[in-house]
Amino acid sequence: MEKLANCEIIMDIELIENISGANQYFEVIFSTKDEKKYKIILDSVSDMRYSIENASIDRFCEFDKQFSEGIVHNSFYVVENSKYIEYFEYQVSGTRPIDNLKHYIILDKVDTILDILTSERLTLVEI
Numbered sequence: 001m002e003k004l005a006n007c008e009i010i011m012d013i014e015l016i017e018n019i020s021g022a023n024q025y026f027e028v029i030f031s032t033k034d035e036k037k038y039k040i041i042l043d044s045v046s047d048m049r050y051s052i053e054n055a056s057i058d059r060f061c062e063f064d065k066q067f068s069e070g071i072v073h074n075s076f077y078v079v080e081n082s083k084y085i086e087y088f089e090y091q092v093s094g095t096r097p098i099d100n101l102k103h104y105i106i107l108d109k110v111d112t113i114l115d116i117l118t119s120e121r122l123t124l125v126e127i
Contacts, residue, residue, distance in 0.1 A: 001081060002062075002079055002080070002081050002082060002083055003079070003080045003081055004071055004077045004078070004079060004080075004105075005071070005077065005078045005079075005080050006071060006072050006074070006076075006077065006078070007074075007076035007077055007078050007104060007122065008076075008121065008122070009040075009074075009076040009122060009124050010072055010074050010076070011032060011038075011074060011075060011076070012032060012033060012074050012075050012109070013030045013031075013032065013075035013106070013107065013108040013109065014030070014031050014032050014033045014108060014109050014110075015030060015031050015108050015109070015110055015112075016028060016029075016030045016106070016107075016108045016110075016112040016114070017029045017030055017031060017037075019050065019114070021042070021045075024043070024044055024045045024046070025041075025042070025043055025045070026041075026042040026045055026048065026116075027039050027040065027041055027042070028040040028042065028106065028114065029127070030108060033109075036126065037126070037127045038124055038125065038126050038127060039124075039125045039127050040106065040122050040123065040124055040125075041122070041123040041124075041125065042116060042118055042120070042122065042123075043118070043120045043123075044118050044119050044120045045116060045117065045118045046088065046096060046098075046101060046117040046118060046119070047084075047088050047116075047117040048114065048115065048116045048117070049084075049114070049115040049116075050112070050113070050114055051113045051115075052111045052112065052113070053107075053110075053111040053112075053113060075106060075107050075108060075109075076104065076105075076106055076122070077104065077105040078102055078103065078104055078105075079103040079104075079105060079115075082103035084103050084115055084117060085098060085101050085103050085117060088101070088117055097119075100119040101117050101118070101119055102117070102118060102119070103115065103116070103117055104116045104117075104118065104122060
């Protein structure tokens with residue numbers, strides 16, 4: 001069963017404003033409620049999915065049940081026992097290393113959800 005864990009970054013994203021990049025390098029620019037802007041640098045991205053909140057209602061209802069277990073409700077999570085990593089492993093048929101992959105979820109308060117598979121840590125930069 002998939003389970004959320006807190007990421008090393010604890011903050012709330014008000015709005016994801018821009019997602020850019022290619023070839024395993026991406027940047028996500030977002031603002032917080034206090035109108036500060038940040039950039040998350042994603043390097044060595046193996047796969048990334050963008051969706052709107054309505055596409056994940058059932059999934060997040062299941063995740064929400066875990067918040068009483070000490071999960072800090074914020075905008076950055078790591079998914080343990082990720083079905084997405086299992087799916088990715090099946091799709092690449094052993095052609096890509098998956099041993100160090102982490103599944104991150106980044107979401108804002110509006111309706112944007114990013115699922116990211118990477119072997120690197122997220123890098124946060126204030127802009």
